[in-house]
Amino acid sequence: MKNVKVFSPASVSNVCCGFDVLGFAISGHGDIISLSTYNRAGIHLGNLTGYSIPNDSRHNTASVAAQSMLDYLNIRDGFIIDIEKNIKPGSGIGSSAASSVGAVYALNKILGEPLKKEQLIKFAMQGELISSKSAPADNVASALYGGLVLVNNFDNYRVTNLPAPNDIYAVIHHPLLEMKTSESRSNLPKKVDLKTTSNQLSYIAEFIHSLNNEDYELMRKSLKDCLVEHCRVDSIPLFNQAKRISLENSSLCYSISGSGPSCFSLIKEKTKAVNLKNIIDKVFVESKVKFNSYLTPLSSPGVHEIK
Amino acid sequence: MKNVKVFSPASVSNVCCGFDVLGFAISGHGDIISLSTYNRAGIHLGNLTGYSIPNDSRHNTASVAAQSMLDYLNIRDGFIIDIEKNIKPGSGIGSSAASSVGAVYALNKILGEPLKKEQLIKFAMQGELISSKSAPADNVASALYGGLVLVNNFDNYRVTNLPAPNDIYAVIHHPLLEMKTSESRSNLPKKVDLKTTSNQLSYIAEFIHSLNNEDYELMRKSLKDCLVEHCRVDSIPLFNQAKRISLENSSLCYSISGSGPSCFSLIKEKTKAVNLKNIIDKVFVESKVKFNSYLTPLSSPGVHEIK
Known part of the structure; x- marks a missing residue:
């Protein structure tokens, strides 16, 4: 059995002057996503701890995101996701984005990184979009890239990492x-x-x-x-x-x-x-x-x- | 008689992504404004050549701008403005802004520079506003500062000179x-x-x-x-x-x-x-x-x- 475990951070979005387009990651507060190979094809949900989230893989942001990526890659292997849900849903700090990003990042790792980082964002967004049909990508981009990010939601989620002064x-x-x-x-x-x-x-x-x-x-x-x-x-x-x-x-x-x-x-x-x-x-x-x-x-x- | 003669450039405003807030000066195309001391108090219009502009000082952008500055400074001296109007009015390249800026810049020079550059913009805008009541300051800021400028019309016409690559x-x-x-x-x-x-x-x-x-x-x-x-x-x-x-x-x-x-x-x-x-x-x-x-x-x- 192969396993990849990731920390995926909470994030602040809508940074003042950047409605839907500016966000940044939060250090030390995030979900822990663990992805393992599994004996049934597709993405399955395993152990869900912490804040309550859907245990039906069709309605869970992490599994929806990972499944969309697996479908794109046309891979018929099986994986199971354990989630330690530390970010409260509905808190406004990117709870669903953290889980979506964690899932696609871990899946890409376990598969030997067939996709580049900028390709992961659209799959993470498949998870994000189940909570809000017009979700912008500022939380997802923040959790995926870290630092302060600018995202152009309209041009294929183009992300720019901005300089973020250290102090x-x-x-x-x-x-x-x-x-x-x-x-x-x-x-x-x-x-x-x-x-x-x-x-x-x-x-x-x-x-x-x-x-x-x-x-x-x-x-x-x-x-x-x-x-x-x-x-x-x-x-x-x-x-x-x-x-x-x-x-x-x-x-x-x-x-x-x-x-x-x-x-x-x-x-x-x-x-x-x-x-x-x-x-x-x-x-x-x-x-x-x-x-x-x-x-x-x-x-x-x-x-x-x-x- | 004292005299100051200035070249005030045409400018491009609304630079694509910067509606009303981004502009740049045009090299070598502009109005020539000549300001001289005069024996009657206030701002007067002298020789107007080139494209036709109002010869009533209450309706000419250059004289209106200069007069508003003179009023602010509470100066009762007299000045006369000659204008060589090279920028066609209604061309979309900052014709009125060039004249307004030229007038306040020349007036500030002839008075020994009592005002800083950032203080001139609001007087130049008095001229700009006679052609359009909601005129933004992107042309005025471009003609005054040169280069590529960003102007915040809402915070007292705050201007930022942006880097403009040489090539x-x-x-x-x-x-x-x-x-x-x-x-x-x-x-x-x-x-x-x-x-x-x-x-x-x-x-x-x-x-x-x-x-x-x-x-x-x-x-x-x-x-x-x-x-x-x-x-x-x-x-x-x-x-x-x-x-x-x-x-x-x-x-x-x-x-x-x-x-x-x-x-x-x-x-x-x-x-x-x-x-x-x-x-x-x-x-x-x-x-x-x-x-x-x-x-x-x-x-x-x-x-x-x-x-």
């Missing part, structure tokens, strides 16, 4: 309530003003330029979301309070990850990041809102094999 | 018909799909990244306009034919400058640019469409003093 950290708070991505997406406006679009174009352009030139002042000014944040803040506990505190404590931004309810700050220097995390933790504790919180470098590894 | 040239064709910017803007959709917006975000982000990394393949893929080009092509002579020829001759893009009717290609290497200009010139000649055409490095100087 930028993300502080993430996840209020423990579940938001369905598909429902949250249906609350968004179908159309936006052309002026607002142009505004958002200048913000993302400034952000990409600031990253390439480590211009933190421009970065701070550019990390703005005129498109969807205002539609979602009301459903997110403590958003306004946490945002005010975050910005008062020299963060570069505070915004919603994915469809929420997780929110994140980006902040320069690890000590400031630790401090900010503690301060916002305290706000959640005092407000009696249950939560998880994470601290991660902006540049964190994507999916990788573990022993 | 990229622009080939510009201007069919000799006039299009009013205000009318052309009213034909645009007020709203765009959120998906289209997100698509355009990925293109401009890729473009800015490609510039910073001289990644010409990504540049070629990113120089796309999903927002307005399709609304305007029908009113532009030879657009589809010229675009096909441009792309067949290894240009990075072919799109509309400003509101049109001028169109431009970006292309790597001067010899290829010269060749492309000749080929498209021939198409215009054979089709009996009167035109002007220009060749310019992407990185060209902005407004500057001449003797």
